[in-house]
Amino acid sequence: MEITEIQKNIQATFREFTEKKVKPVAQKLDVEKKFPLELFKEVGNLGFFGMRYPEEVGGTGSDVVSYILAVIELAKGSMSLAASCTMQSLMGTYFLYRFGDSEIREKYFSPALKGNKIGAICMTEPNAGSDLMAIKTTANVHSDGFILNGQKTWVTSAPVADFFTVLAKTDNHEQLSIFFVPSHLKGVLIGKNIEKMGVRASVTSEVSFSDVKLPKNYLLGQIGEGTKCLREILAEIRIMTAALAIGVAAAAFEDALQYSNEREQFGKSIGKFQAIQLKLAEMSVQFETAKQYLMYAAMLSDKNLPRQKEAMIAKLYASECAVTICDNASRIFASYGYATDFPIERYLRDSRFTLIGGGTSEILKINIAKELFI
Numbered sequence: 001m002e003i004t005e006i007q008k009n010i011q012a013t014f015r016e017f018t019e020k021k022v023k024p025v026a027q028k029l030d031v032e033k034k035f036p037l038e039l040f041k042e043v044g045n046l047g048f049f050g051m052r053y054p055e056e057v058g059g060t061g062s063d064v065v066s067y068i069l070a071v072i073e074l075a076k077g078s079m080s081l082a083a084s085c086t087m088q089s090l091m092g093t094y095f096l097y098r099f100g101d102s103e104i105r106e107k108y109f110s111p112a113l114k115g116n117k118i119g120a121i122c123m124t125e126p127n128a129g130s131d132l133m134a135i136k137t138t139a140n141v142h143s144d145g146f147i148l149n150g151q152k153t154w155v156t157s158a159p160v161a162d163f164f165t166v167l168a169k170t171d172n173h174e175q176l177s178i179f180f181v182p183s184h185l186k187g188v189l190i191g192k193n194i195e196k197m198g199v200r201a202s203v204t205s206e207v208s209f210s211d212v213k214l215p216k217n218y219l220l221g222q223i224g225e226g227t228k229c230l231r232e233i234l235a236e237i238r239i240m241t242a243a244l245a246i247g248v249a250a251a252a253f254e255d256a257l258q259y260s261n262e263r264e265q266f267g268k269s270i271g272k273f274q275a276i277q278l279k280l281a282e283m284s285v286q287f288e289t290a291k292q293y294l295m296y297a298a299m300l301s302d303k304n305l306p307r308q309k310e311a312m313i314a315k316l317y318a319s320e321c322a323v324t325i326c327d328n329a330s331r332i333f334a335s336y337g338y339a340t341d342f343p344i345e346r347y348l349r350d351s352r353f354t355l356i357g358g359g360t361s362e363i364l365k366i367n368i369a370k371e372l373f374i
Helices: 005-032 037-045 064-077 079-089 094-099 102-113 226-262 274-302 308-338 344-355 361-372
Strands: 119-122 138-142 145-156 163-169 176-182 188-193 204-215
Touching (some): 005 079, 037 079, 064 079, 079 226, 163 226, 226 308, 226 344, 274 308
Parallel strands (some): 119 163
Antiparallel strands (some): 145 204
C-alpha cells in the first residue's frame, strides 16, 4: 500500500534519528543493560509519545500507519529502546488519557508525553499471564478510596517508572479494575530486576504493593470495567508488537543481504551461491508478506473498522517470521552470526521478545480460531 507524504516524512525522521543516534550505541545499551534515558527523552522530543493522542491534550494526533512506521524504524536500531518507548506511548499512558482527572493529567500524563515522566502497566502476575482473570492483586474499598495489595511481575520500565497503571480486583468483584499508582507511594516496592535473553536495556522487574492507600480519583474508569477498557487498545497493542517484529526483521535481513555481497568464499561473494540466494529469497517473501499484512491491519484501525482478528494475524505472523528471518540471517553470517562483533546475534535474541508481547502465538491461534466461528 502507498503511504502519504506526511507518513513518509515521519518515517524519514525516525530513520534519520535511528541511524545517527541509536545504531551507534545499540550494542553498548545491550551490554550495559541500562535504561537509555537520554535517548528516551530524545524520542519524546520527536513527539513519539504523543503520536496516538489528540493535539488538544499535547499529542500530535497521528494515524496508526504513521505510528507503526516510526516503531519499525526505532526497532531497527534497538529493540530495547523501541520496547521502552512503545510501552510509554500506549499502555503506559492510555488509561491516564482516557480516565485521568485534571491532577493526573497535569502532573503525570502531560510530562509523560514529553518523556519527562515514565509510565508502566502492571498486568502479569506470577500465576496470571495469559489468564488475566487469575489476577490476585486486590484494591479493596476504603473509606477514603482503596487499599491496594498484590504482586506483579514482568513490568517493563518498572525500575525507572514514575507511575503505574495497575489491574486489580476490588473486594469480591470478579472483574478487573484499573488504578493509577505513583511509584513514590508508601507500600510500593520495586523488586528484583529480571535478567532477560534479549531486549536487555528495556529494564524489567517485579513490583509489589503492600497496603498502598489510593484516593478515589486514582480509580481509572468504573469498577469492574478494566478488561473491557483493555480491549479498547488490544488490537493496537498487537499491531504495535507486529511493528516491533518487522523492525528487527528488517535490520537482520538488510545486514544479511549486505554481508552476502561482501563476504567472499571460493573466489566469489557468498551471495552468488544458490544456497544463500534461497535463504534470502525466503526471508524477503516472509518479510514483505508480514509487513504488508501489518499495514493492512493498521489501515483498518485508522478507518475504525473491525480488526481484532487481523491484528492477531499480523502479530502472530510478523513475530514468527521475525524469529525465522533473524535465525536465517545468523546462518548466513555463519560463525560471525554467533559473535558479538556483529549485531545479528542481538537481533536473534531480541526477536523472541515479540513472540510474547501482545499474546503468545498459541493464545493468538486459539483466539483466531474462535473468531472464525463467530
